[in-house]
Amino acid sequence: MRSFVKQFIKQHDLLQPNTTIIVGVSGGPDSMALLHYLHSIQKEWNLKLIACSVDHMLRGDASRDDMEYVESYCKEMDILFYGKRMDVLAYKNAHHLSVEVAARKCRYHVFKEVMTSHQANSLALAHHGDDQVETMLMRQVRGSFGVSLAGIPVKRPFATGHIIRPFLCVTKYHLEQYCKEYGISPRYDNSNMSCDYVRNRFRHVILPFLKKENPKVHVRFQYMSERMTEDQRYLEQLAKEHVDRVILNDSEQGLRIDISTFLKIPLPLQRRVIHLILNYLYSNKGLLSLHHSIHIEALLQLLQTDHPSSEEHLPNGLVVKRSYNTCLFSFNIESDSINAYQTILSIPGTTKCPTGNFTVEFADAYQSTSNTSNTIYLKMTDICEPLKIRTRCHGDRIRPKGMSGTQKLKSIFINEKVERNERAIWPILVDANDRVLWLPLLRQRQPKPRGQEKSAFIKITFLPTVKLGRKTE
Known part of the structure; x- marks a missing residue:
């Protein structure tokens, strides 16, 4: 396994000497293997390691014990440790989110705090090849669009540096064997066995079937993820060149586009122009982009129809109204309030x-x-x-x-x-x-x-x- 990971790190330029790495550690086998692996190469790369653990306060004493276990392990291995408790349920209720989304937002909020305070270069996370297969399949079923279909990125900008995922080249089985080999006794979250969660249903039902057909299916999915990312980024860049041409104005009343100009764009780029506009509008409002391919196709039909007046309602209150040769994207059309x-x-x-x-x-x-x-x-x-x-x-x-x-x-x-x-x-x-x-x-x-x-x-x-x-x- 170590040779796979070493080659993967080199191929994707994930580590640089003399840098500070924050390691997200839950106490489970994946993150404990990652912490151990990075610690084992710490001297070789002259790395400063800081383990960061977040107690989501969802499993009572068990989740608190997980964080204390990580803290104890770090003390034993002489690794800097930072832990924080976050009331995920309170955050969920306050922001009307699912438990999974609320937990993720809380967790990444803590990661960002720690990275900023230490001016760290990287946040290392333990997502592995099985996670990649599950994520890509889930997003296809959900109807995601664009680069999101490529699943989990190997490396992406975050806070003061980048998020890196050195374990996307290996599987859960590899990491559990690694823990056994090095005498690591990780913690286990029983909720990972419950099929109440969508990811767990993919993990326990779909993934075993794929592995039976091809034991190295994670390698194929990772290859596909990287090629899709390259292709999607290129198409997105082409789409960006057309965005400014179709926008007539962008004001408090909303963003208005010229339909005739839009329809001159090649069809594959039309979808991506819509996607870019929606991402821009949602991010400006500090909202999650909850649109999927079904919404993009609905807007494409609205823009292509001969009917001079129609509208579509999208997630988070975004309304898209067509009137003759223009189309207005707006969360709050001012004239409606007069x-x-x-x-x-x-x-x-x-x-x-x-x-x-x-x-x-x-x-x-x-x-x-x-x-x-x-x-x-x-x-x-x-x-x-x-x-x-x-x-x-x-x-x-x-x-x-x-x-x-x-x-x-x-x-x-x-x-x-x-x-x-x-x-x-x-x-x-x-x-x-x-x-x-x-x-x-x-x-x-x-x-x-x-x-x-x-x-x-x-x-x-x-x-x-x-x-x-x-x-x-």
Whole structure:
């Protein structure tokens, strides 16, 4: 076994001389074998070893005894020891996690603390070849995506250095034989025998069958893991080159992408672009990325469909809404929280409404060159005060410039491809008779007024404070 591990360490550049190694030790055969092995080469590599043990407080006295056993062993072998008790059940309940996930987060929190305090180069963990087979199979069954399908990485960045796993080249049997050979009496966790846990069902049912077919199945899975990692990293890098091109904007309202640009990307990269976007959004919120391949396929279908409006709900409250040629990814769409409103327009002055600010000033004359999508000039003698800003009502119509008849606001919104959630909050300027005068950023009512009378006009400018999908000029 030692020769396998030595070659594996050299092949993957897992150890360097004159470095500090934190060793995660539970007291079981795997981690005790790892601690013993690293201690046996400590002088050769001039390593500083620190054993780190975490009591998850899940098995009462038994788990406390495990940590005390590790501490006693370290004292006997003259190895630095750090132990900490973590109330995993309390953490689980506070963060609404499974026991397994809560235990892992608590454990890695302690590992990070110890690595940082000692400025360690590596955290050595005792995952072995059987763990790799189980993990890869579990993730395939679960529907994982991308590099996650490759299972447990041999080496990855963590805290002040890297996590290394020198035992992925050997099996549980090898480690138990190693303990017997060197007189190590490890502790055993009876919960590892229970089929109440998913991993244990793979361990006790699936793995024996695979080993019967190929006793070295762990070698094949490790090879496959490393090749998949290389392939997935390359495809992910290609996908990253497309991400910035498809993103229209990224703000508090959410991340919006251009669908036509997205659909020009090769299909295998489309999935990975979606995956990268989801990982980015979840990590920004400090949330676990709980999406799987089924969610990516659902979003791919949403983006490829001819239907102009649809949405998908993903884990942890992420909502993806398609509207015409754009798609919005958001945890909290701001416009959804705005209710219908109505307010009187101050003339002159600034009027604030939930979607933006309206500024009114007297103008000496109508300036046609200043007429823009967010500015309108109204002739004072043509309006009936008070003017009001409100959200739309059923049956609203406007007589747009250049048309002899009226047009429904609903039709204008559809023709301009305004998203549904934006239509409900769009500000509308009406007069005292509730006649629609202006649909800011979209339509004005009457033809351009004429005349040069002093103070005969008012100039109204609208500056939106929420995303309405239109540029101001």
